[in-house]
Amino acid sequence: MVDLAPAHRDAYLELARRRRLYGGLLLVIFVAMMAAGFRLAESRNAGGFVDGLPMVLAFPSEVLAEAWQKRANLPGLLMAHLPSLVETLNIAAVSTLLGGLVAMGLALLSTRGLARWPRLTGVFRRLMDALRAVPEIVIALVLIYILGGGPVPAVIAISLHTAGALGKLFSEVAENADLKPVEGLASVGAGWGQQMGLGVLPQVAPNWLSYALMRFEINLRASAILGFVGSGGIGYDLKLAMQWGGGRYDEVVAIFLLLFVAIVVIDRISDHARGRLVRG
Amino acid sequence: MTKTATLSPALTGTVLTRFARRRLAAFAVPLAILAYLAYAAVAFDVAGLAGRARMDNAAVLLSDFWQHKTHVTRDNRTGALRVAIDGEAKGVYPADRLPAWIATQGDATRIDLGHGHVVTYDADGARYDVPGYGLIDIRPQDGQLHLTAPQPLPDWISASEGRVSVTTEAGRFAYTRSKVETFRYEPGWALFFFTLDSPFHYMSWPEIAASALWGPRVDPDLPNVAAMARDFWTNAMWRHGDVIWAMFETVLMAFLGTFGAAILALPLGFMAARNMMPLGALRFGLRRIFDFIRGVDGLIWTIVLARAFGPGPMTGALAILLTDTGSFGKMFSEALENIDEKQVEGIRSTGAGAVQRARFGVIPQVTPVLLSQVLYFLESNTRGATVIGAIVGGGIGLLLTQAIQTQKDWEDVAYYMVLIVLMVMAMDSFSGWLRRKLIKG
Structure with missing residues (x-):
């Protein structure tokens, strides 16, 4: 059984914590970018997402009928x-x-x-x-x-x-x-x-x-x-x-x-x- | 003494027939390809193409790509002179700031077309001095045009009672009862940076630099650099602001569509992978859904979504998202089926639950594969977003199709083409850079 010296263990945990922080930050930035991009795309679209969603099936069903x-x-x-x-x-x-x-x-x-x-x-x-x-x-x-x-x-x-x-x-x-x-x-x-x-x-x-x-x-x-x-x-x-x-x-x-x-x-x-x- | 290997006759026969078959294939495959291409040439009516091809269109297009023309028009009834680039209202020169090759004196206007070609409009009519040929003189009398020119008339002059037109290598000239018009061709894209209503148009590059750095304010409300940026951004001829927005929209469509699809497809891929999902029926159902989405194809999805959401970038993004969810779902589930089970087992031995096994045993293994697929799709979707934009009406694809449909703004088409290629190349190297950064070793 190998025991890590406390100093090493702390350093490792510190590293792991920092990695998780960076990963989390990146994820937050990415999600924010996606959300902002989607809002922007929606604002420049003729119809909104929420209004259009129920209509998605309207056209295919009309055609199929x-x-x-x-x-x-x-x-x-x-x-x-x-x-x-x-x-x-x-x-x-x-x-x-x-x-x-x-x-x-x-x-x-x-x-x-x-x-x-x-x-x-x-x-x-x-x-x-x-x-x-x-x-x-x-x-x-x-x-x-x-x-x-x-x-x-x-x-x-x-x-x-x-x-x-x-x-x-x-x-x-x-x-x-x-x-x-x-x-x-x-x-x-x-x-x-x-x-x-x-x-x-x-x-x-x-x-x-x-x-x-x-x-x-x-x-x-x-x-x-x-x-x-x-x-x-x-x-x-x-x-x-x-x-x-x-x-x-x-x-x-x-x-x-x-x-x-x-x-x-x-x-x-x-x-x-x-x-x-x-x-x- | 050496021993030579002897083959049994049966073996020799087999080998020889195989060789013969190979040789036959070596000739048959190219022949089949040729035969197919010949059939296609007939089916596509390539022979009739020569008749349908409009080489004059090609000439217009190629000349418009790299040069512009300035129309110098005089209204014969009012005598008003109008100098406009490409004849457009946006490109009309102010009367006090005509280009140097036009000189006005009272009623007379002298247009220097270069290489000794000179056109003069005056009260009597108009004259075109063609070097090596002579003077073409046109005078309207009693509602008819009287043409005086060295005889016989060459084929580059066409004359009738109501219209005289001359085409030379220096430009074009046309005289009708209502107006006289001269086109001067010059290389380059006109008014690319500043239009004629901007004071910066009349400055040379060193002057612009000087005015930006220490010159007096042209517009009292704005520093000169800001005024330049504003004039460039709102350039009515090239609409740089709209174009940049359109490019951004196109990239946005690709970005939202690709990453949205990746986020959606990740859980679905887990559910469709044999080693992750014990429920066979769900797996089968998901696979068929992926096949259906991919089979219906982006074109149909784009049309269906455009009906629901109207034209715009969000519709394009959703179309890409939907199509790619099918592709990613299939690819992700295949990647998940090919993982090394040992890591998962190691995690399992520590007592981890299903989510932890996925997080620490599976995700680290598949991330490089999935990311590189996603980034590859990002760059191909940037190209695809141009086409989808043309269908749903958003982004640079829309501007491009509009410019092509007008059939005269070919310099805009060339501009958009250059921008699209640059955009795709930039996305190409960006995603390559990201791939190397994220998937080291």
Whole structure:
């Protein structure tokens, strides 16, 4: 049994007390900030929190009630909006693919030990930071002005963002890759592309794919939102149906169902696939 | 003598078929991707894009991003001269303080567009002297415009009975019966710091510094520095005050939403973790609720909440809060299931209750994991709050969509874009700093 000398014990208790004090102070400051922030946000909002709270369920129940009355329309509406859902899925898939391909290049070029031009790794990193920092909506809205509506602005906007976001994750994976295969390939005279393709890619492929799948889930949501703000896909249909207001709520419910089922199914599949990829 | 390994024919066969399959896959996967992209290109009508693309819009946008134009307009009926930046009422020059490239003398106005291009308005009409081409002279007579210019007319001059317009690399000039107008393009964002009604607009930078430090008071009620801050803050052209508020609102939405969700999700995560909650039914129910919240997605939650609470930052914060509660609940419960049970057992052996076990056995283990997830969400929500702001009508997202919808304030759009990128990068490094500070070792 070890007994602490009283002086040590006091010092320890003093330390513990001070830690608790600091922790408590931090907590109080944090709670105060949250409360003040919430009050401020509420004061700048059109409606108050307490007044709005009972209304939260009013709109969904109104929508559901109307849709229930017209439930006979639902199968037809579901079929009618299926092409838009496919478009949204396509936007997400294409931008994940394109963004992922660019991200592969950027990641390899910005990883220490693998980079083609080691001096430029910083440049490629900053480039990825910049791509990540620009929200999709900014690029999409500007491109809609130039290219007109449709899925292409959304694809470009999401791809650019994906390239930055995936590039960072890819590069973190590639940093941990074993360099021995690369050295082996270099010793037999393989070029940089061959070194990467044969030496690094097989090592990182499972993790990269898993990240890309996760990104696909995110991009699906992003493409729905971009459709709502800009144009194209199921988000746009939803916006049109919402603007109509009462009378077309059966359409709102149909679109919502399509989106919900798509998101849940894809989340499930990708969850499962990622589990298998990473655990082998 | 060396022993060579010989493979049984069956094994050789297996190896060879596997190789063949691999080789096939190595070609098939890129081919499948290409085929899919080709299908998408057809489905998205990329070929028709060239026809729909408005390259003139792109040109307007790009030129507006980095330069501004000053309209010099004379009303041909009253003879009144108006010099305004971007033709806006907020940017009208006072008559006694016109820019140096405009000279007025009685009825005559001489506008120097630079590089030898000179436009003159006078009582007879207007003249535009284009170097290397000659003089374009326009005189209204009997309600018609008489154009005198070297023939044949080049394609950058378009002339009809009621309107003559000239576009050169130095600027644009248009004469109609009611007015004559010249646009001069200059690089930079006009009136960014002070508008024309502020005395500081007419000072150079050293003069501004001197006036701030020891100059006589421009406004007797305020020190000069305060007057400058006020003029900058209330700049009618760029609305810096509103913009900063909007940025703050956006960050506030992300902050309230993320941390509110984390606070809500922590107890829920405990209740949904297999090793914390013995009641299987409750666990299952909570998990399905998390799945539902995540599946419905932020877009729908935002719309539903905007109906109840009206537009504004609180609605955005609540939308983020609700969506992230689903994600955090799932992530927290997974993190809690992966903890090391030994610590909990150690605490249990001292006779601690459930709350104490959670406080001293579980929380210290999971805090770093949870915090880093929360901070990661904080930075991605800052970006998300821009989009949500555009939907619910709050923050910088609203200003951005409004500026884009006007389709002419592209310099504002560029300004907001720069600010958004800076804001996201700042949040990025702030949350990275916080992560390193809080999760040392």
